[in-house]
Amino acid sequence: MQQAIVECKNLTHYYGKRCIYENLNFEIPQGRILGLLGKNGTGKTTTINILNGYLKPRSGECLMFGESSANLSPETKRKVGLLIEGHVQYSFMNISEIEKFYSAFYPNWRKEAYYELMKLLKIDPKQKISRMSCGQRSQVALGLILAQDPELLILDDFSMGLDPGYRMLFVDYLSEYAKAENKTVFVTSHIIQDMERLIDDCLIMDYGRIVMQKPVNELLESFKRYKFTCSNPGYIDEISDIYNPVTIKGNxxxxxxxxxTELQNLFAKYNVSASEILEENLSLEEAFIGLTGKY
Amino acid sequence: MTNALLFKEWKKTKWFAIGAFAVGLALLAYIFLKLGRSFRLVGLEHLWDVIVNRDQFLFRDLKYFPLATGFCLALAQFVPEMIQKRIKLSLHLPLPNKKIVFSMLGFGLLALTIIFVLHVAIVLAFAGIYFPKEIISSIIYTILPWYVAGITAYTFMSWICLEPTWKRRIFNALIMFGTLQLCFLTDFPGAYGLIILAVLLIPFYVLPFGYFSVQRLKVGIQD
Known part of the structure; x- marks a missing residue:
């Protein structure tokens, strides 16, 4: 078992009286790319904010490199690369100014990693970030994180506002970098196809709880969709190992x-009359829907 | 690292700072031209009578310039930080949060001080040509509270911008308007002579408030 870079213990948070989650526990192991998947409003950004010390949870604690995330020391902040939702950066600077600005804070700054990515954008180094497209801004934000060379990368909804080309560029660059340099990455995105290409482990959240934390390949090997005809689907709801059953016109x-086989045995035990059972493999997006439901 | 932080603040406020200085110069040019015209039309003796016997103040047009400059500098510096919560980027820089916030505020105070010192120096250089030191000293006591108001307005407006909730921002604004009144109690020449030190300390009382609002933002307080 790899050492955990981040440990969240018994996190509970409410906005007013609305419970976001209670007693949430998870770890981010060193060298893994962990994707946090959840529908809108399940607490993805809340978790990222707690992790970075921008939100105090109602109870519980989050440790990053062994330090409480509420009071990170400058040394620990230096080890963490942060991408804020919407690829927010200092838009009043141009691409060469922002590189110079950040380089002053990080002794292991890798200027060439940033400019390699900037070359792909084919834009003038004097162009202000505020005049760039969302896709170009995402590359600037990613380039700065790569140049920082952090041990842990936290990326909040990296695919927001990006067209498919930029999303793919972002995922490819990040994935290659993280694997080559053995970096730990914690990432959220609402576009799950991108996550499938990027992440090693997934943490799937539903309203108020974690539904599953598993390596993606393990999940996709074991989590299946079954289609069958059934005359008494009402009994299925009583079976605890089944997720989100839906019956439309007997299907x-x-x-x-x-x-x-296990499913058939279970159906027999609960007197569910299922016939023509068809087993289907799933993509990560389908597995996500299977675990959290369509609504 | 501190230099990089100051560079960031300069990038945000450069055009505003240069613009404010230019507007200040234009205002002084207007005042000097107006006074020069009065010298020529009514003569220095009449002006002397107006100043000494009728306690009129010749630089009243300067009154709200420092205040407006302080407000606008704080807006130019902190509104971009609060849009899209960009301040999270600043607070994530590998420095203690206190140092980050006070470096930002320190930059603003330094920029304002430079603009105001140059401005006052020009006023005093001009006044020194025509008036004796007693009147110069009276000018200093009269305009100093206005410049202190400019610096106070900056510290208060920074506090308002950095505050994460609108309800508290309104509360902060009310305190700001109440406190700023202390700098505009009277235009009577030299009236602040005895309490000028107390007035000078006002911005220092207010300075830490911005940091407290950042602490509120850090724990996630929001509307």
């Missing part, structure tokens, strides 16, 4: 970590 669809 039932369920998701489960169980194998086909």
């Amino acid at each position: 039932t669809e369920v998701y489960s970590l169980l194998g086909k």
